[in-house]
Every structure is written in C-alpha cells, then in structure tokens.
Amino acid sequence: MTLIGFKKYHGLGNDFIIIDGRFSLLPSSIVSAEKHLVISLCKRHYGIGCDGIILILPPVAGGDFRMKIFNSDGSEPEMCGNGIRCLIRYILDDSEDDFVDSFIVETLAGKIQINIEEGNIKVDMGSPIFAPEKIPTTLPINERGIPQGRITILDQDFLVSACSMGNPHAIIEVPTIKNIPLYEWGQKLETHPVFPKYTNVHFVQVKSRSEIEILIWERGCGPTLACGTGACACLAVLAKLGKCNDLILVKLPGGELEINWPKMKGSIFMIGDAKYVYSGSFNI
Numbered sequence: 001m002t003l004i005g006f007k008k009y010h011g012l013g014n015d016f017i018i019i020d021g022r023f024s025l026l027p028s029s030i031v032s033a034e035k036h037l038v039i040s041l042c043k044r045h046y047g048i049g050c051d052g053i054i055l056i057l058p059p060v061a062g063g064d065f066r067m068k069i070f071n072s073d074g075s076e077p078e079m080c081g082n083g084i085r086c087l088i089r090y091i092l093d094d095s096e097d098d099f100v101d102s103f104i105v106e107t108l109a110g111k112i113q114i115n116i117e118e119g120n121i122k123v124d125m126g127s128p129i130f131a132p133e134k135i136p137t138t139l140p141i142n143e144r145g146i147p148q149g150r151i152t153i154l155d156q157d158f159l160v161s162a163c164s165m166g167n168p169h170a171i172i173e174v175p176t177i178k179n180i181p182l183y184e185w186g187q188k189l190e191t192h193p194v195f196p197k198y199t200n201v202h203f204v205q206v207k208s209r210s211e212i213e214i215l216i217w218e219r220g221c222g223p224t225l226a227c228g229t230g231a232c233a234c235l236a237v238l239a240k241l242g243k244c245n246d247l248i249l250v251k252l253p254g255g256e257l258e259i260n261w262p263k264m265k266g267s268i269f270m271i272g273d274a275k276y277v278y279s280g281s282f283n284i
C-alpha cells in the first residue's frame with residue numbers, strides 16, 4: 001500500500017484535490033489516473049469528493065511545472081482555469097519565498113502565464129479559438145466568425161455558439177437562467193454529435209454590457225459552481241457578437257469573476273484567487 005498526501009482547494013466552489021508530484025515519483029496509477037481511481041476519489045459522499053484531480057509534475061518544456069487535470073468522470077481535459085488558480089494558490093501557500101510573482105504552467109492546451117498582482121492571481125488564459133476544427137465542432141461559422149447553429153434537444157430549439165479556451169465550450173444565451181432544466185439539457189448538449197470531443201455547456205443571461213450570469217454544465221463533471229475557461233469563452237462569444245464589453249463581471253453560482261479581453265485582441269485575462277480547504281491522504 002502507498003500513502004498519497006493531497007490538499008484540497010477550490011476556486012469559487014469549483015473544487016480540486018491537488019497531488020504534488022514535483023519532488024517525489026507518484027505511483028503510475030496516479031500519474032496515468034486510472035479511471036476507477038479518479039472516479040472513486042471524486043465521488044461526493046462515497047469518496048473524498050471534488051470536481052477534479054490536479055497533479056503537479058516536474059516541467060518537460062521549460063515551464064515552472066506541469067499540470068495534469070482529470071475531470072470527475074476520469075477524462076483528461078486540455079485546460080482548467082479554476083484548477084490553475086488552485087494550483088498557484090497551493091504553490092504560494094507551500095513556498096517560503098513569497099517574492100516569486102510569476103509562473104509558467106505547462107498544460108495540454110500549452111504554456112499558461114500567471115502573474116501575482118496585489119495578492120490576486122491573474123491568469124493569461126490565451127486567445128479564444130473560433131476555428132471549428134480546433135474547437136472541435138461541426139457548427140458552421142456565422143457572419144461574425146463564430147461557429148453557431150441551431151440544435152434541437154427534447155423538442156427544445158437552441159441557438160448554440162462555440163468557442164475553445166484550449167477546451168471546448170457551447171454557449172447558449174437565454175432570457176433568464178432561472179428554471180433551466182440543467183440535468184435534462186446539459187448532458188444532451190455535452191454529448192451532442194456537433195461536438196466530436198464533447199463540450200462544456202453554459203447558459204448565459206446578459207444582465208448588462210458589463211455583467212453576465214451563467215449556469216454551468218461541465219464536460220466530464222456535470223453541474224459545477226464555477227468554470228474559469230467557461231467564463232472566458234462566454235465573454236469571447238458575447239463580445240464578438242457585440243453583446244458585451246471587453247471587461248465584464250461574470251456571476252457564477254459559486255461567486256464572481258472579473259474577465260478582461262483588452263480591445264478583444266490577443267489573450268483573455270482572468271483575475272481571482274483560490275482557497276485552501278483541508279489536507280488529507282489516501283492509500284492506493
């Protein structure tokens with residue numbers, strides 16, 4: 001039996017188990033994240049309970065470290081905004097030298113630059129991707145350069161826009177996010193054939209040009225309280241549709257995030273923090 005230590009963190013209630021493999025070799029069942037192990041650890045009530053598992057590993061491409069992330073269904077997404085904020089908060093809590101104020105984290109979506117500004121974690125989330133083949137989606141490009149089309153689910157007609165922040169997102173604008181049947185609609189949209197690698201799903205209410213409110217169904221997780229990449233994808237699509245400014249407040253079930261896409265060019269920036277919950281260990 002091997003005892004594995006972990007620390008649990010959350011970003012606006014989107015919670016993760018963090019396992020630090022920077023200085024000691026983790027068992028292969030952890031690094032390869034055997035599906036049954038991930039699923040059992042993530043299970044609320046029957047397991048530790050979290051939206052995902054984050055491994056911190058030594059860098060392989062010149063960054064400060066590498067992040068591997070696993071959804072609670074055992075799938076491995078390309079990127080996770082709240083997860084990276086939790087990882088950085090863990091690193092800051094764990095290190096003596098508090099004058100380090102920037103990091104580069106290697107992910108499947110590429111290198112992610114993080115800066116610490118006035119105690120806040122500012123993540124350069126990269127540029128939104130609208131090329132259908134890179135999302136990927138089979139939705140056609142509309143006149144504003146956004147993959148968009150109508151999808152019918154359970155006799156309900158949806159106008160779906162798509163965007164990638166390294167991971168795929170489907171954005172559906174609704175008059176109000178109240179009374180959305182998230183479980184009925186979320187899973188069917190997540191696995192719809194127009195998204196060959198499945199997708200995260202966000203129902204978005206535009207409250208003003210500087211504030212939106214979203215309801216989240218995450219790929220590989222289901223409903224979560226916050227989704228960093230999703231908040232960025234919603235800004236990207238709505239700003240490109242001319243429905244919001246390039247700097248907005250995103251209201252999520254777990255809290256609020258300030259998201260900025262300066263002049264709608266280049267990277268989107270997400271500013272926020274993450275919170276330590278508790279430390280624990282498990283045997284494998």
Ligand SMILES: N[C@H](CCC[C@H](N)C(=O)O)C(=O)O
Pocket residue numbers: 014071076077078079080081082083167168200218219220221226227228229230
């Ligand atoms: N479930 C997502 C990954 C986690 C994204 C979310 N937790 C975030 O903060 O960006 C996916 O499969 O793409």
